[in-house]
Amino acid sequence: MFSAFIRKLSYGSDLTEADHDRLGALGHVREIGARQDIITQGERPEDVYVVLSGFAYRYKVLRNGKRQIIALLLPGDTSDLHVAILGVMDHCIATLSPCTIAALPQGTVTNLAQQHPRISRALRWATLVDEAISREWLVNTSRREASQRMAHLFCELLVRLQVVGVGDADRCPFPLTQTDLAEVMGLTSVHVNRTLQFLRDQGLITLRKHQVIAPNVGKLKDFCDFNPDYLHLVKRVE
Amino acid sequence: MFSAFIRKLSYGSDLTEADHDRLGALGHVREIGARQDIITQGERPEDVYVVLSGFAYRYKVLRNGKRQIIALLLPGDTSDLHVAILGVMDHCIATLSPCTIAALPQGTVTNLAQQHPRISRALRWATLVDEAISREWLVNTSRREASQRMAHLFCELLVRLQVVGVGDADRCPFPLTQTDLAEVMGLTSVHVNRTLQFLRDQGLITLRKHQVIAPNVGKLKDFCDFNPDYLHLVKRVE
DNA sequence: CGCTGTATTGACCTCCTTCAAATGCGGTGG
DNA sequence: CCACCGCATTTGAAGGAGGTCAATACAGCG
Numbered sequence A, B: 001m002f003s004a005f006i007r008k009l010s011y012g013s014d015l016t017e018a019d020h021d022r023l024g025a026l027g028h029v030r031e032i033g034a035r036q037d038i039i040t041q042g043e044r045p046e047d048v049y050v051v052l053s054g055f056a057y058r059y060k061v062l063r064n065g066k067r068q069i070i071a072l073l074l075p076g077d078t079s080d081l082h083v084a085i086l087g088v089m090d091h092c093i094a095t096l097s098p099c100t101i102a103a104l105p106q107g108t109v110t111n112l113a114q115q116h117p118r119i120s121r122a123l124r125w126a127t128l129v130d131e132a133i134s135r136e137w138l139v140n141t142s143r144r145e146a147s148q149r150m151a152h153l154f155c156e157l158l159v160r161l162q163v164v165g166v167g168d169a170d171r172c173p174f175p176l177t178q179t180d181l182a183e184v185m186g187l188t189s190v191h192v193n194r195t196l197q198f199l200r201d202q203g204l205i206t207l208r209k210h211q212v213i214a215p216n217v218g219k220l221k222d223f224c225d226f227n228p229d230y231l232h233l234v235k236r237v238e
Numbered sequence C: 001c002g003c004t005g006t007a008t009t010g011a012c013c014t015c016c017t018t019c020a021a022a023t024g025c026g027g028t029g030g
Numbered sequence D: 001c002c003a004c005c006g007c008a009t010t011t012g013a014a015g016g017a018g019g020t021c022a023a024t025a026c027a028g029c030g
Helices: A003-010 A017-023 A106-115 A117-143 A146-163 A178-185 A189-201 A217-224 B003-010 B017-023 B106-115 B117-143 B146-163 B178-185 B189-201 B217-224
Strands: A028-032 A037-039 A047-053 A056-061 A067-073 A092-095 A099-105 A171-173 A206-208 A211-213 B028-032 B037-039 B047-053 B056-061 B067-073 B092-095 B099-105 B171-173 B211-213
Touching (some): A003 A047, A003 A117, A017 A117, A047 A106, A067 A117, A067 A178, A067 B117, A106 A117, A117 A146, A117 B056, A117 B067, A146 A178, A146 A189, A146 A211, A146 A217, A178 A189, A189 A206, B003 B017, B003 B047, B003 B117, B017 B117, B047 B106, B067 B117, B067 B178, B099 B106, B106 B117, B117 B146, B146 B171, B146 B178, B146 B189, B146 B211, B146 B217
Antiparallel strands (some): A028 A099, A037 A092, A047 A099, A056 A067, A056 A092, A171 A211, A206 A211, B047 B099, B056 B067, B056 B092
């Protein structure tokens, strides 16, 4: 049940079997339906959340009603580990598809990190990767036009999901509607629709039945100049 | 010399006088000229950098030559505290104006955090704020049009600089050229120029002699719907 | 006083938005 | 099995925000 979480963290640190066991027996696990808020802006978070299955996301709403999805939380991803320090959430986290979520009390995480250096390292690594992804998204929305921007997102998803054992090298689940996708990409849903048609015509991406299929992943990566370095997935050699 | 750093961290934790002293005697300080790379993509960072004076920034370059500025590092800001974990930089850090920079060996930071819980807390707070800013920038470029986007940046800068005692409530140094500003905003320099004219005509912002002046800060904040919560500058009450 | 980099302007183009309507589709109840 | 509902996708037409290219003005500096 925690396999995605453990698989992901393994990229950040050489975890032992004992570490796996510790990570696999954490917190209070529950199922949450699709499109439910887990925590909202202004709230004071008590727990750290780990997505065990399903897609969740972070978002912000502007006063004019526009929404922006800031991050996708895939299986293995967590909400902010130290978030208690900030006191109050400056954005919301919600589910996109039905999710399995583990809620760990802040103290559990702190203890775990203090007592087990490899886990501590893995968690800090995960935090840094989240930041790196956030930076890449900023570049993506600022400097790539719609079609490449969207292709880049799909490349990222394919890699991130592959890491946690979801989907395949050339296909993966994708529970977002085109409207959701528009809120990720900083576009309108109309333009998302047209861009998807373009990508399909080019043989780059097909979106069907809540699944993304990339007939030719190499071509897709070339098209958007995808460089996965920012995901920091290389097994470290020290 | 470390006053900006200490002032900033004071917002994240109740530092003692002793903590101030510890923070004020750190690392190797040097002056760096304007527009110098401090560390570049692909490099393996040894040190953590603290900006003591001047403006620095993070940026990424795409293969098509387009650049995007991902973050501004103002006095008191640091490069990534745990960056050694990632191994390799996925972006560059460079100076914009002449800067005073302190370079702390990774180990110094780790020890400091381990031995002094208040400092540890302050540093983690600073990291979280950086992330929050990054998220807000994503929203800003994705969902606000040029004039509001730019106004929002200036609001943020005024607040952040105020915190570290640089500038004034309605004015602050601004060493960016319009081309730099374009790379921050995800626009072209031509459009930045026209947008600045618009903002000036509206009496919102004047940019002169490497200084930003906001004749009416309230009006500016209203114009772009600025909500400083994401900077998490409220002194905590626990 | 000339040089170099930055700011400014104009004309034109295109990517993306807006608004509104039409089509498709999965699920539900009869 | 079909009719219907609500939601998601698709399409069209028109407009606007911002990009591109290229020339000009300006300012700081040696």
